[in-house]
Amino acid sequence: MNNRDYARVLQEIAQLMEISGENRFKIRAFENATRTVETLPEELEAVMDRGDLKELKGIGASIAQDLLQIRQHGTCDIHRSLLERLDPGLLDMLRVQGLGPKRIKLVYHELGVSNLDALKEAAESGRLRELKGLGAKTEEKVLAEIERLARGGDRTPLPQARHVAESLRDQLAALPQTERIAIAGSIRRGRETIGDVDLLVSSMDPAPIHQTFCGLTEVKEVLVSGDTKTSVRLHNGIQVDLRTVKDEVFGSALHYFTGSKEHHIELRTRAKRQGLRVSEYGVFRDDEDTPIASHTEEELYQALGLPYIPPELREGRGEIESAARHELPVLLQPDQIRGDGHMHTTETDGRHSIEEMALAARDLGYEFIVITDHSQAVRVANGMTPERFREHMARIREADGRVEGIRILTGIEVDILKDGTLDMDHDLLAEADWVVGSIHSHFNQAPDQMTERLLRGMRTGLLSCLGHPTGRILGGRDGYRYDFDAIVEACVELGVALELNGSSGRLDLNAELAEKAHRQGAMLVLGSDAHSTAGLHDLSFAVQQARRAGLPAEAILNTLPVDAFLKATRPDL
């Protein structure tokens, strides 16, 4: 079993406990343990083997026992007894916004409704409104929610959500009443999928802003509307919350709306012990109404005796303790990026020429880029034959000589074929400055076969890095299965870097695996995988994932000057 399997059982326990009305702190304990397991940078079973389960944050004697039972039986006593009393279909009902554990329990006990289909029927036939506290409007909302869930997931990939958020932000920023505006929530923290978009605006006169917001063409319906908060659903299904505050509390409000919930709970618990109170309106001394900090996030942390904690680390995973000990990692900064290691041109499936890509990258302030078009196995992308690759490299060198102010390196994204051979003549690969090795076919090989395939590709000594190393598509397919630890180990040994691919829909490696690879000593390289000049901006998603992984600049090859970048994986150069 992998960590996700353990996390799923723990989460089901927490959710079923909610519905059964367990003590809410006990529920939180299971939620915390779920998150710890989910984001653990190593295999939980390795921790078990060492007998170190109780060392993990949020896991005590009781949950440690549960986990050991889960390892043996796939379930544990408490999980089993909850499932005997409740129906697993109820878990789906928790995804319906506006329906919480109390109402689900009510509906279950009074109407025997135990899954989404039955819930839909109960709402359609007007039986929900017969229950205390529920009315016609609730029925209507429940039906709309069920339809939304049926249309496809409740979370949106980060890149898509951020593009939407930036467009809305720019429209509201143009209003004369807007003083400061920011995208908050999980987009700011860089979570790879987003539940909803949070926008924060400071203004002395918020009413027109809420009014304009409700009337934007993207908006399909207004869900909630008050003096300081408006929630809407866009035509694309994404929910957007807008909060307005006075400018003097912008910092504390931004902190609050950035989250995460877990970070807040820990921070506020800690503040309470210091005789302080934290809310979106600032940090307060007990029994006082004037905040001692509210203007900026830096002030807020300072008032609590902590250094600034970057949004990407605010997940309640021990960052507050690390901050208190002044042991937070110094995270990679966007302006430390000197180059982009992965992009395509019109030679294969890109939309812009070598020169156009280079000029756009130069405008972004880069010192170098690598042109990495596809090899011939990727037919749909018009992959290059050896002849075409040879000519393409010549054109890249020619462009490098012509375009001022940026180095353009020769490279390729070569397919690692089914049997581990590389889809290109080795002498041409040896000639290239940078070789990304990727898998684009036969995703469903058995894990040991896939591991062997990757190892064989790497042992050619020709790969600079592994491109999108897991192959997962956000909200789409899972990655291919293989022995990740063995591959990382080989990467370290053979001097092959692992890519952190920032292209929309991938974010691969994810933050957890990137952290794991880094801990094991592997080099990481960021790539936008751009297929157009606009796509170069996707490198910022890779930067954000690297930050979530707690990576410093030294861990990232893109922060090196171009010569050092090249030598990192090719000591012979």
Next chain:
DNA sequence: GCCGTTTTCGGCCCGACTGTTTTCAGTCG
């Protein structure tokens, strides 16, 4: 169920909005 800068028991964040209510429970973030 977890945890410790009030430490092995007693506490565990805080505020806004809605719908169904006659003052508030439930939900959300």
